Amino acid sequence: MARYALTVSYNGIRYSGFAKQKNLPTVQGILEESLQKIYGLPIRIKYASRTDAGAHALGQVISYDVKKGPEIDKIPDALNGLLPDDIRIISAREVSRDFSPSKDAKxxxxxxxxxxxxxxxxxxxxxxxxxxxxxxxxxxxxxxxxxxxxxxxxxxxxxxxxxxxxxxxxxxxxxxxxxxxxxxxxxxxxxxxxxxxxxxxxxxxxxxxxxxxxxxxxxxxxxxxxxxxxxxxxxxxxxxxxxxxxxxxxxxxxxxxxxxxxxxx
Incomplete structure (x- = not known):
């Protein structure tokens, strides 16, 4: 099992915030849908900051765990090919299994x-x-x-x-x-x-x-x-x-x- 961390940039105008909400468009929801298409199974992400509806990000950080899949350097292009233009993956890297985007933030x-x-x-x-x-x-x-x-x-x-x-x-x-x-x-x-x-x-x-x-x-x-x-x-x-x-x-x-x-x- 590997843990990956991604830097995400997004325009929040048409989203009801970052965190997933039932029956509402959210950045987390779109990201998880796209990740599922890549890995073929549900992926639950963790994130550094819960931005509000309409707010934006240049450098949000998310993480998720997977057993196998594409190499980490191929993830940004693969995801960006599936995501709408107002959400972009800036970078991706493998991190330690105990890394937390929110708790480890300085x-x-x-x-x-x-x-x-x-x-x-x-x-x-x-x-x-x-x-x-x-x-x-x-x-x-x-x-x-x-x-x-x-x-x-x-x-x-x-x-x-x-x-x-x-x-x-x-x-x-x-x-x-x-x-x-x-x-x-x-x-x-x-x-x-x-x-x-x-x-x-x-x-x-x-x-x-x-x-x-x-x-x-x-x-x-x-x-x-x-x-x-x-x-x-x-x-x-x-x-x-x-x-x-x-x-x-x-x-x-x-x-x-x-x-x-x-x-x-």
Whole structure:
């Protein structure tokens, strides 16, 4: 029995999230259907991150177990020949039998994209959030410095489970402008362009946490909140009505498993 790990990129516009759901189109469902065609038996995959309906990925990581089948280097082309154009296999490799895409993840990098142009380009629909307000990037980056580190994030997220541990460490957060659509794995140099890009990195995230933190940062950028307000909110001293942004602009960029196992686009 071998365990294979694949890096997957997808446009989530027409899917009800990554995780399989009954009678709904999902990325996991499409992947498992395609794998079954290759191996001739049902394949159940495990995944690193359960992205929401409408959210996208540049570097989702999945794994599955098989006894025999095509050589690992033939898997990407074989799968891509069966998958729809909005789901692509970027790479494949054999991993140890105890590898877990979710539990072994050291860091997950998410990106949220906002477009501030006067008119939203039709081809960007579903791929970013359209804002008519010019956001103050410097103010938002000051708020990012407040949010980084270990905190109880219960005051800035939608609570799904009262018993969930809401204390975690946000390793990195930042905001920058770009001239063109920042779909690449690595960010371009900052500019004065119309695309505003948020990046958050942590070992784990709470339910809809990336979208709610970006919502908080946008209110800072709109000057509805100050950086001092963010300090008070994160400490639980000031109430804030959680603003969860739409999934359109959300991208899972990459999963880092440490020096010995790193998945890149």
């Amino acid at each position: 860091l997950k990098l998410y990106r949220y994209i906002v477009y501030e142009g006067k008119n939203l380009k039709p081809f960007l629909r579903g791929l970013c959030l359209f804002s008519r307000t010019r956001l103050d990037v410097d103010r938002m980056n000051s708020a990012c410095r407040v949010l980084c580190g270990k905190h109880d994030f219960s005051s800035v997220v939608v609570k799904r489970d009262q018993k969930e541990n809401t204390e975690l460490s946000l390793e990195r957060a930042g905001v920058m402008r770009c001239d063109s659509f920042p779909i690449d794995g690595e960010m371009r140099k900052p500019s004065f362009g119309d695309f505003v890009v948020f990046e958050l990195e942590a070992q784990r995230f709470l339910y809809k946490m990336v979208r709610s933190i970006c919502g908080l940062l946008i209110e800072v950028g709109e000057r509805k909140l100050s950086v001092i307000d963010v300090v008070s909110i994160i400490r639980g001293e000031k109430k804030w009505r959680v603003r969860v942004l739409p999934p359109d602009g959300l991208y899972l960029v990459r999963i880092n498993y440490g020096e010995n196992l790193c998945f890149m686009r």
